[in-house]
Amino acid sequence: MADHLTAESAITVDRWRAAFESTPRHVFVPRYWELNEYNSPIRLVDSTVPSHRHEWLQAAYTDRVLVTQWRADEDRRIVTSSASLPSLVARMLHLLDVADGQRVLEIGTGTGYNTTLLCHRLGSANVTSIDVDLRLVAEAVGRLDTVGFAPTVIAGDGALGVKDGAPYDRILSTCASPGVPPAWIDQLADGGRIVTPLTIGGALAVLDKTGPGEVSGHLDTDAAWFMAMRSADRSMPVGLLADQPRPVPDDVAHLGVSTLDPKALTDPDFRLWLLLHQPRLHFVEHVDDQLTPTGLTVHNDVDIATAQRHADGRLHVRQSPPRRLWDTVESAWMSWTNHDKPRRDRLGITATADGLQYAWLDHPTRTQDKGGRGGVFHWPLPTPRQLPQTTKHPQP
Ligand SMILES: C[S@@+](CC[C@H](N)C(=O)[O-])C[C@H]1O[C@@H](n2cnc3c(N)ncnc32)[C@H](O)[C@@H]1O
Structure with a gap:
């Protein structure tokens, strides 16, 4: 898999290649769910079933998402955890741009696979990870221990960050949020960077601290579709599903x-x-x-x-x-x-610790287009407060 990720240019540096080579993904995904054509989990592939073992090991070292957990919501099966696509994991670690000795907060521990890659690169003492799901956290801690790492892993709402370990040089989220939670900006060190997927159009934001209480940066060239951040007490991902309003009668439409x-x-x-x-x-x-x-x-x-x-x-x-x-x-x-059909990497986001955020084209303060015509090229996004929120609850 490391060869494949290198050939695909997802891994570009030796230090990350070494981390991928040394991290046994099968340890972190002892079982996973096959999906049907509607992305609904239908069949469990389990390493403890002898007839599944070959298929399971193959899948663990293939560049594919492995769904590890779901919950039923009426007639739907909603995926609540997975081992992310390895090429995307590698891409996001590349974008994180870490240096030796830096401290990282990961939001969404999941299987613990990505946490292990971070520990391999930076050392357990520099890694903190949080997941909303207590059972996932317990399992991930056990697997991390098996491979010799002991980072700080917390069960709680990642939208609140982990105050105790702050400030962090890097914050990496592996679940999507509607905006940048203010706690992350508060807990980010000067010179720090946040890499996070958004629930908006598969956007992957790479945001640098640009001032006290402010982060800003472009979206990545690649789309990144991640499950939405949820709260412990709601099965439904926030802000993703909306009931369709009834069509209005002809005389009003x-x-x-x-x-x-x-x-x-x-x-x-x-x-x-x-x-x-x-x-x-x-x-x-x-x-x-x-x-x-x-x-x-x-x-x-x-x-x-x-x-x-x-x-x-x-x-x-x-x-x-x-x-x-x-x-x-x-x-x-x-x-x-x-605006010449801008691709996603011409777009960017600026967010502040008091919850304001706006999107922009090319540059956060650009006010004219290339022809010199005046125009507004940045516009407000709903603040995290205006969008459905994850319920705040204390971290254990
Ligand atoms: C795509 S999975 C993470 C993959 C993981 N990094 C790995 O390597 O296996 C997303 C994770 O985000 C977690 N999550 C969802 N909402 C969260 C929240 N509010 N705070 C922390 N974690 C959350 C889910 O429980 C799930 O495990």
Whole structure:
């Protein structure tokens, strides 16, 4: 696997290669769940079952996510822990840009695999890790001990950081949050860096401390889809699932025709741009019997718009008033196009310890485009307080 990750340029330095070579992933994933085509866990592969052993060992050293835990929520199975994709683990460790002697806080211990890589590189004394799930923490501590490491591992809500060990030179999150929790900014040392996935469009933010109580930085070129941070008392990941509002009656709905092809929304970087403006937006694709796309519904908690291709070849749009969501999608498309269809690494995030955050294009304070025209190129994101929050509870 280390050879593969090196060939793929996910591992670029010898020190990390040595960490991957020495860390037995199979120890951290004694069993995992196979997923069906809807990403729902369906079959347990268990190292204690003799007929599973070959398959299990193969999977442990393949560049794939291994789901280790899920919980039932009505008719859904919601994944609550996994061993992340090794190439993404390597990419995030690369972005973390650690140096000898630096202290790291990891959010989302999970299996303990990534924690072990950090311990290998920096030493157990410099590594603190936290997971919301007490059982996972207990198992991870046992496995870390087996391979000779004893970092500080805490059960609790990672959104609060781990105050006792602060300040940290680096904070690495392996679960996605809607924004940057203020506690992380408070607990970050001067010159520190946070690498965290966001629940918005697979964004992976690389944020440096830019002043007292402020972090800022670009998004990575690669998308990183991580499970959302959750609280101990709620099975549902925060901010991810929203009930679809009921369509409004014809006499109230705003009816029209659009020239925007719903295919535009299949570009992940446009989706990200749109979601950074409308973080609560959800998409439901429509298909016909042959699975050919015929339209799209976009909705948030209160508004809904449906765009459907009719026999006349035109895209008919039906929007609930007063905030017409399809109009919002169209104007986001126009602004994305007017800014030369920026890829995700032209975008960035600035966040402050008092909970403010905004997104920007190219530079946090850029106010003109390259043609010299004036324009606003940064815009506020909902603060963590405005989005559904993980419930705060004391750390044991
Ligand atoms: C993708 S897994 C972590 C993978 C892990 N780093 C590894 O190498 O196995 C995400 C983890 O985040 C944890 N998590 C979710 N919400 C959390 C929270 N509020 N605080 C701390 N951990 C959380 C989950 O329990 C899960 O184990």
